[in-house]
Amino acid sequence: MEYQFRRNRLEGSVFAEFSMGHEVLGRWFAEELGDDKSKANHILTQIVLIKSGALNHLRDVGGDLTIDIDSEQVRVFASVIDSEEEHLLEDSMSLYDAESESYCGLEDFESVLQSWLAFINDK
Numbered sequence: 001m002e003y004q005f006r007r008n009r010l011e012g013s014v015f016a017e018f019s020m021g022h023e024v025l026g027r028w029f030a031e032e033l034g035d036d037k038s039k040a041n042h043i044l045t046q047i048v049l050i051k052s053g054a055l056n057h058l059r060d061v062g063g064d065l066t067i068d069i070d071s072e073q074v075r076v077f078a079s080v081i082d083s084e085e086e087h088l089l090e091d092s093m094s095l096y097d098a099e100s101e102s103y104c105g106l107e108d109f110e111s112v113l114q115s116w117l118a119f120i121n122d123k
Contacts, residue, residue: 001104003112005119024102028076029031032062035120047110075100
C-alpha cells in the first residue's frame with residue numbers, strides 16, 4: 001500500500017492519496033480525520049488497547065465514512081454501505097468498491113496513522 005500526503009498551503013487543507021484499491025483510506029484521512037490531532041491520538045490509543053487485548057473493536061462513524069478496527073485489520077467504508085438502503089440497489093447500481101470500501105492490516109494502518117500525525121504536526 002503506497003500513499004502520499006500533501007497540504008494546500010493557501011487553504012491549509014490536507015490531502016492523502018493511496019494506491020489503487022485503497023483510495024477510500026485517502027478520503028478517510030483527509031475528510032474524516034483531517035488535521036484533528038486529538039482524534040488521531042485517540043485512535044492510536046485505541047489501537048494500543050486493541051493490540052493488548054483490553055479492547056476488542058473500535059468503530060468510528062464519520063460524516064460519510066466509517067472505520068472499523070479489530071485486532072487483525074482495519075476496514076474503512078462509505079457509511080451508505082452499512083445502511084439498509086444499499087441492499088435495495090440493483091447489482092448494476094452498486095457502488096464502485098475501491099472508492100467505497102478498503103481493508104488493510106492493523107500494523108500497516110497504525111504506521112500510516114503515525115505518519116499522518118507527524119505530517120499534520122509539521123506545518
